[in-house]
Amino acid sequence: GAGVSQTPSNKVTEKGKYVELRCDPISGHTALYWYRQSLGQGPEFLIYFQGTGAADDSGLPNDRFFAVRPEGSVSTLKIQRTERGDSAVYLCASSLSGDLGPLHFGNGTRLTVT
Amino acid sequence: KNQVEQSPQSLIILEGKNCTLQCNYTVSPFSNLRWYKQDTGRGPVSLTIMTFSENTKSNGRYTATLDADTKQSSLHITASQLSDSASYICVVTRNTGKLIFGQGTTLQVKP
Numbered sequence: 001g002a003g004v005s006q007t008p009s010n011k012v013t014e015k016g017k018y019v020e021l022r023c024d025p026i027s028g029h030t031a032l033y034w035y036r037q038s039l040g041q042g043p044e045f046l047i048y049f050q051g052t053g054a055a056d057d058s059g060l061p062n063d064r065f066f067a068v069r070p071e072g073s074v075s076t077l078k079i080q081r082t083e084r085g086d087s088a089v090y091l092c093a094s095s096l097s098g099d100l101g102p103l104h105f106g107n108g109t110r111l112t113v114t
Numbered sequence: 115k116n117q118v119e120q121s122p123q124s125l126i127i128l129e130g131k132n133c134t135l136q137c138n139y140t141v142s143p144f145s146n147l148r149w150y151k152q153d154t155g156r157g158p159v160s161l162t163i164m165t166f167s168e169n170t171k172s173n174g175r176y177t178a179t180l181d182a183d184t185k186q187s188s189l190h191i192t193a194s195q196l197s198d199s200a201s202y203i204c205v206v207t208r209n210t211g212k213l214i215f216g217q218g219t220t221l222q223v224k225p
Contacts, residue, residue: 031211042201043158043203045213056210091158093157105159107156108157
């Protein structure tokens with residue numbers, strides 16, 4: 001597949017549980033972004049990776065949220081002690097260089113916390 | 115505060131008609147502005163990207179304009195088609211690489 005792949009596509013979990021969301025960017029893309037989108041809203045920025053490092057993590061809402069990209073390709077967004085308010089679509093996007101290049105989005109992971 | 119505001123929030127037009135969507139931003143320092151189309155249940159797809167020095171850019175029936183002095187952008191859709199029904203999102207990039215998204219305009223094209 002040539003696009004950005006996100007797994008799982010849907011995740012239902014109970015309040016208080018831990019979840020991991022995975023993003024496989026387009027091969028060779030150095031920039032990777034995580035967003036979350038609530039119904040009827042535009043995406044809300046969470047974190048931006050340039051290579052292996054988090055260049056900007058100012059969008060992470062609190063310390064329950066953490067993301068890694070250890071080898072500069074696949075990224076995992078980790079949410080601890082999930083709350084019902086965490087329910088949203090979590091979108092991942094990648095771009096070749098992180099500035100002018102077009103962003104390529106995955107189709108998102110729909111997280112539902114019950 | 116760095117913000118991106120879009121108007122109208124929603125819009126209904128007849129097939130074949132033209133429409134213009136607006137985006138005002140207060141993001142600084144500015145790097146570039148992008149317009150995205152997002153179909154229901156899908157990730158956003160890029161339509162145009164414009165830097166500070168570009169005033170207009172076209173992509174088929176989509177034409178985006180940018181006035182960096184007034185910090186306004188518009189997306190004009192010509193001869194609308196049913197498949198244009200989607201959310202259109204304006205995204206402004208700061209020079210740190212952080213992207214700030216507008217709430218989007220939901221466009222519905224009716225036959």
